[in-house]
Structures are given as C-alpha cells and as structure tokens.
Amino acid sequence: MDGHYKEMPKLTADLEIEAEIEPEAFALIQKGFEPASPQDKWRLVFNDDLQLDIFRVASGSCIFTAQFAPLNDGYTITRALVNRDPAQYRGQDPVYDARLFIYLLRKLLLKHDVPFPLPADMPHRNKTIHEQHVMGQNQANPPIPLDVNE
Numbered sequence: 001m002d003g004h005y006k007e008m009p010k011l012t013a014d015l016e017i018e019a020e021i022e023p024e025a026f027a028l029i030q031k032g033f034e035p036a037s038p039q040d041k042w043r044l045v046f047n048d049d050l051q052l053d054i055f056r057v058a059s060g061s062c063i064f065t066a067q068f069a070p071l072n073d074g075y076t077i078t079r080a081l082v083n084r085d086p087a088q089y090r091g092q093d094p095v096y097d098a099r100l101f102i103y104l105l106r107k108l109l110l111k112h113d114v115p116f117p118l119p120a121d122m123p124h125r126n127k128t129i130h131e132q133h134v135m136g137q138n139q140a141n142p143p144i145p146l147d148v149n150e
Contacts, residue, residue, distance in 0.1 A: 009083060093119060
C-alpha cells in the first residue's frame with residue numbers, strides 16, 4: 001500500500017448493502033479510480049482479493065472497504081465496512097454512509113449520472129457546501145439549485 005494511504009482501522013461498522021453487479025460493471029469497478037486533479041477527493045483501489053478500498057485523498061484514510069464474490073453470472077458485495085475512527089471520519093449515520101458508498105461506486109467507477117446523496121438532517125443552506133466538501137468543487141454535474149420553498 002502507498003505510504004500516504006492507511007489501512008482500515010479496527011474501529012469500523014458494517015454497512016447494509018445488497019447489490020448484484022453485472023460482469024461489465026464489475027470490470028469497471030476493478031479498474032478503480034485514481035485522483036487526476038487536486039479537486040479529486042477520493043481514491044478507489046481494487047485488489048486481487050476482490051476487495052475495494054475507498055480512501056479520502058487528503059488524509060489518506062480508508063473510509064470504506066467492500067469484499068466482492070462471484071454470484072450467478074455476476075458479482076455481489078458480501079461485506080462492506082465504514083471507518084468509525086473519529087480522528088479519521090466523522091460520519092456516524094450508517095444509512096447515509098451506505099448511500100455515499102453506492103454513490104461513489106456509481107459516480108466515479110461506473111460513470112453514472114446520479115444525484116449526490118445528502119444527509120436527511122442537512123439544513124437547506126448547507127447542501128451545496130456539503131457536496132463540495134465531500135466531492136470537490138469541479139463537479140461534472142453541479143448541484144441543481146433548490147427552490148427556496150422546499
């Protein structure tokens with residue numbers, strides 16, 4: 001492992017994720033994602049053990065990890081973990097963490113045009129700031145301005 005990037009700490013939580021992944025999508029997941037600019041906030045690395053590790057670039061912390069296994073004609077995620085070390089990751093909402101994990105796979109690896117997931121308790125005025133913090137400012141799909149009546 002690159003010296004800047006850290007292994008998943010012992011303090012973790014399981015994520016409830018059910019997914020059946022077609023072979024074509026799995027091939028894209030295996031390619032991973034390397035940051036290409038300072039705006040890229042994530043590094044996704046797939047290893048020979050059918051494991052995907054998702055790192056926060058700035059800190060080098062492993063935030064998510066997922067184990068894949070063959071299933072029928074494709075693959076499935078057999079276990080997914082989120083970092084719960086408060087010095088490395090402040091997230092504490094397992095539902096939101098699972099949604100963010102799926103978003104990162106779909107957006108960065110599968111190149112799907114999907115909306116950014118937001119925590120349920122996020123105040124209206126903080127949504128754009130939160131997305132920019134998590135994903136960077138140069139989004140291919142910038143957040144859509146919300147109606148002030150929402």
